[in-house]
Amino acid sequence: MSTATAPQPQSNYLNEESSLRSWLLTTDHKRIAILYTLSITFFFLLGGIFALLIRIELLSPNGMWVSDETYNKLFSMHGIIMVWFFLVPSIPTTLGNFLIPLMIGAKDVAFPKLNLLSWYLFMAGGIFTVYAIIAGGVDTGWTFYTPLSTGYVNGHVITAATGIFIAGFGTILTGLNFIVTIHRMRAPGMTWSRLPLFIWSNYATSIILVLATPVLAITLLLVAVERFAHVGIFDPALGGDPVLFQHLFWFYSHPAVYIMILPGMGVVSELISAFSKKRVFGYGYVAASSIAIAVFGFLVWAHHMFVAGISVYAAMVFSLLSYMVSVPSAIKVFNWTATLYKGAIAYKTPLFYAIGFIGLFTWGGMTGLFLASLGMDVHVHDTYFVIAHFHYIMVGGMVMAYLGGLHYWWPKISGRMYPEAWGRIAALIIFVGFNLTFFPQFILGYLGMPRRYHTYPPQFQFWHVLSSAGASILGIGYLLPLCYLLWSIKHGEVAGPNPWGSTGLEWRTSSPPPTHNFNKLPVVTWEAYDYSSVPKNREEAPYA
Amino acid sequence: MFLLTTIHGIPVFPTAASTAAIQQDRLAWFLLLVTGGITLFIAVLIVTFAIRYGEHRHPQAVQIEGNNLLELGWTAATLVIFMVMFFWGARLYYHEYTEPPHAIHINVIAKQWMWKFQHAEGQREIDELHVPVNRPVVLTMISQDVIHSFFVPAFRLKKDVLPGRYRDLWFQADKIGKYQLFCSQYCGAEHSRMRGTVYVMSQADYAKWLQNSGAMGSAAYDGERLFQDLACITCHRADSTARGPNLVGLYGRTVHLNDGSTVLADDNYIRESILYPNAKIVAGFEPIMPTFRGQIDESQLLDLVEYIKSLKTQQQLEPYNNRSAPPNGPRPTESRTQQP
Secondary structure, three states: OOOOOOOOOOOOOOOOOOOHHHHHOOOOHHHHHHHHHHHHHHHHHHHHHHHHHHHHHOOOOOOOOOOHHHHHHHHHHHHHHHHHHHHOOHHHHHHHHHHHHHHHOOOOOOOHHHHHHHHHHHHHHHHHHHHHHHOOOOOOOOOOOOOHHHHHOOOOHHHHHHHHHHHHHHHHHHHHHHHHHHHHOOOOOOOHHHOOHHHHHHHHHHHHHHHHHHHHHHHHHHHHHHHHHOOOOOOHHHOOOHHHHHHHHHHHHHHHHHHHHHHHHHHHHHHHHHHHOOOOOOHHHHHHHHHHHHHHHHHOHHHHOOOOOOOHHHHHHHHHHHHHHHHHHHHHHHHHHHHHOOOOEOOOHHHHHHHHHHHHHHHHHHHHHHHHOHHHHHHHOOEHHHHHHHHHHHHHHHHHHHHHHHHHHHHHHHOEOOOHHHHHHHHHHHHHHHHHHHHHHHHHHHHOOEOOOOOOOHHHHHHHHHHHHHHHHHHHHHHHHHHHHHHHHHHOOEOOOOOOOOOOHHHHOOOOOOOOOOOOOOOOOOOOOOHHHOOOOOOOOOOO | OOOOOEEOOEEOOOOOOEHHHHHHHHHHHHHHHHHHHHHHHHHHHHHHHHHHOEOOOOOOOOOOOOOHHHHHHHHHHHHHHHHHHHHHHHHHHHHHHOOOOOOEEEEEEEEOOEEEEEEOOOOEEEOEEEEEOOOEEEEEEEEOOOOEEEEEHHHOEEEEEOEOOOEEEEEEEOOOEEEEEEEOOOOOOOHHHOEEEEEEEOHHHHHHHHHHOOOOOOHHHHHHHHHHHOOHHHOOOOOOOOOOOOOOOOOOOEEEEOOOOEEEOOHHHHHHHHHOOOOOOEOOOOOOOOOOOOOOOHHHHHHHHHHHHHOOOHHHHOOHHHOOOOOOOOOOOOOOOOOO
């Protein structure tokens, strides 16, 4: 490795063509992944600004700067942007798009043009939603509960819903593309039992994307129909049933939680293995647990409705199933921990993120056990306890995994190393800032602080101030990688094909990879994470 | 047991003021202990491994494929722990959903953005609820617009209040005091201002409060007046030639319907029969009743239901003018609807 300022010597997917047109009309999965990365970074920053404004406003129990309605719009837009325009697409469309063909030894995804269409649908949906924000916002909450959303609020509900509806088709196509790619495009010898765990988890995610997203589309359509044409579906005043909406909405949105976390689990399996130089403990169990999560994930939706109007016995069934879905997650955590045992652990930034993920995800999962317990949920439901719980999973889990993955594969994506010292500092700041922001919210929740409150009784202020202070640290933590990763594109150390000495096929081609990924067809004869198969020379790219 | 609520003025634990709260706190401590213990155990393992097997100390990784026994072991252990959590939580929930007999009944109407309470004795309150200590109270709740949620942290109880459907919540407060009431389901612009206060009073104070709070007549009495004013009485008479079913003793009975099915005559059935008379036709009767949708509000509906619930003897159904004053004393006439 050397600090070169000269252009990349060999032709690769980044330098082969450089016109704007070549980017906007590309069908290369790697370039599409870059387009998605830029887009979701924009949406993450937008959603982050809303979060920051929320935390500033909550410094005071009586609200200081904005009106009730504006506050409600802030948390609604924060949720809508973060869920549908950052978390759902985050890992699958960026790292997934970039890595799935590389990891299985394929030239591209099965339907490259469809892949580009996915991005355009995503952007069209995003533009609708951003328009809804500029035009005045939405104040339904990201959950669009009826009859509030269909008859009682003035915001741009239909516009925002249209945005989500359109973007949804983008994710359905992405899921479809991945399923077909993983089934049909694997290199010779890349059997199912040799697939990296990242592939297994994205495969499970894709199944959910394809099966669940249409239900969301239908639900949003019904909301629009009732709001626009006053057809009674959910509003009892029109003859509808408001609880029906919740069933439909959570039938999508609970599996969507697994859309948001499964790819993160896949990343963490890769990171733990790569930085302990060890095969993943219990590979079969970890792979199967991803599929189990995808299947069980469809059977737990009504645990969002324990106080909303379902029968006692239905609640018991859903509580039991919610415990069942936690078992495969627990299995993963145990296996990751066991993987570290007797490894040769390198303390690099991605490992920091992976360990941070395990810690935060575990605590997020543990607090999920509180919520799955019926008697306990009655008290903490719709309080800050729930907010803290799902931020531990979504932000503590998914965002940590995303950043960890981004650092780990950065040399492959950009051909450059990120600055290691800055990487560790940022990971540490994010971990501390995150806990400072969200841990107090568990206490707030148990004390009884309801969510979506613009004003609150002054007894809660101490914890809110602490949480807001943490959020400012977290914000700085997120800006750091943005800065140094951009800096590293020009000034980072040039990375070889396999700077970490990892096992995956993606590390056996050059960095950045050539447009068609492999110039020699890979033939796989080893299991995933078989460290004896890795070329000793990290500058060697056997299939480039 | 856990009376500690603040440390240096910082609240750390909510006051417990109901029978459910004590049980709920026990469950919470159990969950915290178990989950905290497991999390700590995993954290210690990870940190220990990370230090012990750092590449400088342990440069050659030992490849381990896995261990089926270990996998089965931790899966089984996880399942067992989860089942304990499930059963404990389900038991408490079942208890919280099973109304005890001999409770005080209070009707609740939620609307953007206030709470209205109607006591059986006729007292009406807004954003304030007075209840006696150590007596079970059943709230029958309905929303006039969107979904709200009745939440009293000190009672550890919460239930969504739906439009178009009565839902019951019961509690037994066991500590005299003043407790916060929140709407915990997002309900529009002023959601965070939809708060109230629950006053738990000694039984003697409560009795005094009932006497001094100026109610003119019971909710059932108000319902009876409506029953007359809306001319329900012309069809729902006690004699055998009546065009509508006799409502005496109806509440809590099983009703046989036209289509051969049966239905339990509860609050929701009575409400539905007033608003959507043709939804369920009682066997032997014609679908001739007009709807009262749009003519009466939720508060009047609750009064009507209270009245029908109170009908125990045929004599009560006789025309109002022929009868002596109701037990709680006559209420000055309010012209809420046109006279029959």
